[in-house]
Amino acid sequence: MNETPHIAGASPADSIPGNIEVSVVMPCLNEERTIGPCVTQALETFQHTGLRGEVVVADNGSTDRSAEIARSLGARVIPVERKGYGSALMGGILAARGEYIVMGDADQSYDFAQVPQFVAKLREGFDLVMGNRFRGGIETGAMPPLHRYLGNPVLTAVGRLFFKSPCSDFHCGLRGFRRDAISQLALRTTGMEFASEMIVKATLFHLRIAEIPTTLRPDAREKASHLRTWRDGWRHLRFLLLYSPRWLFLYPGFALMILGTLAGVWLLPGPRTIDGVTLDVHTLLFSAVLVLLGFQSVNFAVFTKVFAVTEGLAPEDERLNRLFRYITLEVGLVAGALLAAAGLAAWIFALGAWGRHHLGPLDPEITLRIVIPGAVLLAVGFEIILSSLFLSVLGMARR
Numbered sequence: 001m002n003e004t005p006h007i008a009g010a011s012p013a014d015s016i017p018g019n020i021e022v023s024v025v026m027p028c029l030n031e032e033r034t035i036g037p038c039v040t041q042a043l044e045t046f047q048h049t050g051l052r053g054e055v056v057v058a059d060n061g062s063t064d065r066s067a068e069i070a071r072s073l074g075a076r077v078i079p080v081e082r083k084g085y086g087s088a089l090m091g092g093i094l095a096a097r098g099e100y101i102v103m104g105d106a107d108q109s110y111d112f113a114q115v116p117q118f119v120a121k122l123r124e125g126f127d128l129v130m131g132n133r134f135r136g137g138i139e140t141g142a143m144p145p146l147h148r149y150l151g152n153p154v155l156t157a158v159g160r161l162f163f164k165s166p167c168s169d170f171h172c173g174l175r176g177f178r179r180d181a182i183s184q185l186a187l188r189t190t191g192m193e194f195a196s197e198m199i200v201k202a203t204l205f206h207l208r209i210a211e212i213p214t215t216l217r218p219d220a221r222e223k224a225s226h227l228r229t230w231r232d233g234w235r236h237l238r239f240l241l242l243y244s245p246r247w248l249f250l251y252p253g254f255a256l257m258i259l260g261t262l263a264g265v266w267l268l269p270g271p272r273t274i275d276g277v278t279l280d281v282h283t284l285l286f287s288a289v290l291v292l293l294g295f296q297s298v299n300f301a302v303f304t305k306v307f308a309v310t311e312g313l314a315p316e317d318e319r320l321n322r323l324f325r326y327i328t329l330e331v332g333l334v335a336g337a338l339l340a341a342a343g344l345a346a347w348i349f350a351l352g353a354w355g356r357h358h359l360g361p362l363d364p365e366i367t368l369r370i371v372i373p374g375a376v377l378l379a380v381g382f383e384i385i386l387s388s389l390f391l392s393v394l395g396m397a398r399r
Contacts, residue, residue, distance in 0.1 A: 022046075022053040022119050023098035023179075026075075026106040027088035032064040034108045034220045039073045042112040049116045057106070058092030060084070066106075086194025090187060093179065102176040107219035109142065110174040117212050118176030127181040127207035130167050130199070131174040131214030141218040146229060155236050159196060162244040165203040167211065171195050171236070174214050181207055186312060192232040193239040200243055205315050243313075245304035253297025260290030264376075268369055281368040288376045295380055299387050306394045324395070332388025340381030346374025 024042045028035055039055050046053040055075040059067045060083060067077045080091030089103055100122045104110045110131070121129040138148060156170040173195070185201040187194065202209055241248045264287040266272060271280040308314035350370045 020052055020054050020098045022051055022100045022102060022115065022176075023056050023096035024053060024112060024115060025056045025058060025089065025092035025096055025101055025103045026070075027058050027060060027085055027092065027103075028062060028066050028070070028106045029060045029088070030062045030064045030066060031106045031221065032062075032066045032069055035066045035106045036069045036073060037108055037220075038104070038106045038112060039070050039075045042115065043074055045113050045115050051116060051119065053115070054097060056092045056096050058088040058095075060088040060091075082190065084190035084194075085192045086187070086190040086197070089194060093182070096179060099179060100176060101179050101182070102174070104174040105219070107221050109217050109219040111215055111217070114174065114212070114214065115176075118174075121210050121212065122176055122178060124210075125208060126210040127178050128198070128202045128209045129176040130169065130209065130211045131172040132167075132169040132211045133172050133214050133216040134169055135211070136213030136215045138216045139218060142216045144229070151229065151233050155196070155233065155240070158237065158240050159200065162240055162247050163200050163203045165199055166209055167199050167203075169211070170199055172214060172216075177202075189239060191235050193235045196236050196239050197243075200240070243308075245301040245308075249297045249301035249304065253294045253299075253301060256290045256294030256297065258294075260287040260292075260294060263287035264291065264373070268373070271365070281365055281372070284368065284372055288372050291376055292379055295383060299383065302387070302391065303394070306391060310394055324391075329388050329392040332384055332391075336381045336384030336388065338381070339377050339384065343374045343376070343378025343381060346370055346377065350374065 026035070026038060026042075031038075035057065039057065042053070042055045045051070055070075057067065057070040057075045057077045058080050059070075059077050060080050067079075071077045076095070078091055078095040080088045082091075092103070093101060100119055102112075102115050102118050104112060114131075118129045118131075133143070134152075143152075152169065152171055156168060159165050159170050160167070175198075177198075182198065182202070185198070185205060187197050187201065189197045199209075264284060267279060267281075267284040267287065271278050273279070305314070305317065305320060309316055309320070350367055353367065353370075
């Protein structure tokens with residue numbers, strides 16, 4: 001649908017797409033009861049304030065009269081075939097003609113009369129302006145208690161912790177942004193986690209972010225919400241974890257390595273007894289496993305970070321660049337070879353001890369205290385060699 005949009009608050013000359021300042025984008029899926037009042041409110045806001053704007057309804061496969069109603073009221077309807085909240089919004093954003101975009105749900109839960117407030121902040125130079133429902137007010141029945149007191153606060157807290165984001169309401173559906181700034185982020189998610197992805201990437205790429213209080217009202221639809229509490233909550237959390245290799249891989253990996261190393265060093269001299277419980281080589285073996293698992297997790301953190309930067313999913317990290325100036329392929333190969341050689345030396349020493357006993361029975365409490373550390377050194381050394389080679393390949397792509 002490429003029909004000429006109705007542009008409120010403008011003269012006929014302003015119908016030229018380049019003269020549209022703000023596009024209000026509404027994702028829509030069977031919203032015939034509420035789409036009309038939302039479109040009307042947005043257009044009336046343009047008329048009353050003199051904003052040069054358009055309303056873009058991203059129809060995600062409605063089977064009711066939603067698209068017909070929106071079009072009859074002056075909105076531009078953009079069919080989006082790929083299902084999902086994120087898909088609908090990206091379709092609407094790509095079709096929008098305004099310099100600024102304000103997105104909001106088409107269920108009458110948000111007040112489109114606030115559009116000028118978002119535009120004012122964007123004119124000040126902010127790239128992303130978030131609504132904050134917890135500062136603006138949540139009317140009775142507008143948000144389920146589980147979402148209000150657990151889901152939203154917890155997921156927002158996780159996002160703020162992982163990414164140092166200034167946003168205090170990660171999932172507010174009313175937000176405004178500069179189209180060119182958000183387009184550079186290459187947003188990819190198709191579901192409800194699109195809301196989190198926008199904030200996370202805007203934070204990582206150091207866009208200027210502001211918040212304004214927003215009131216949330218009960219939606220006026222007769223049918224159930226498209227939001228699925230546990231499924232969509234998990235998708236948000238999964239995205240936050242996958243996009244933060246530090247918290248998903250690096251910190252847990254270091255914790256495992258430190259725990260395993262401390263336990264191993266403690267047990268190397270001999271058995272230890274705590275409250276009548278004796279810990280011996282069996283515990284030493286598990287501590288070695290912790291070290292190996294931890295090291296593998298740290299490796300994954302580095303791989304994920306380098307891949308994300310290479311693919312443009314995350315910005316350049318100066319700390320990582322400085323690290324790679326010193327830890328080169330050659331340094332990794334030498335360090336890995338030395339550790340592997342140390343591990344082999346431990347095994348050769350154990351074999352020599354076995355030979356002195358004419359390859360007969362040995363005391364495992366003694367020999368395993370040599371063999372287990374040797375196995376760890378050999379495995380870690382080999383891992384470092386492989387990791388150095390793999391990172392070198394990724395580095396070629398980055399250069």
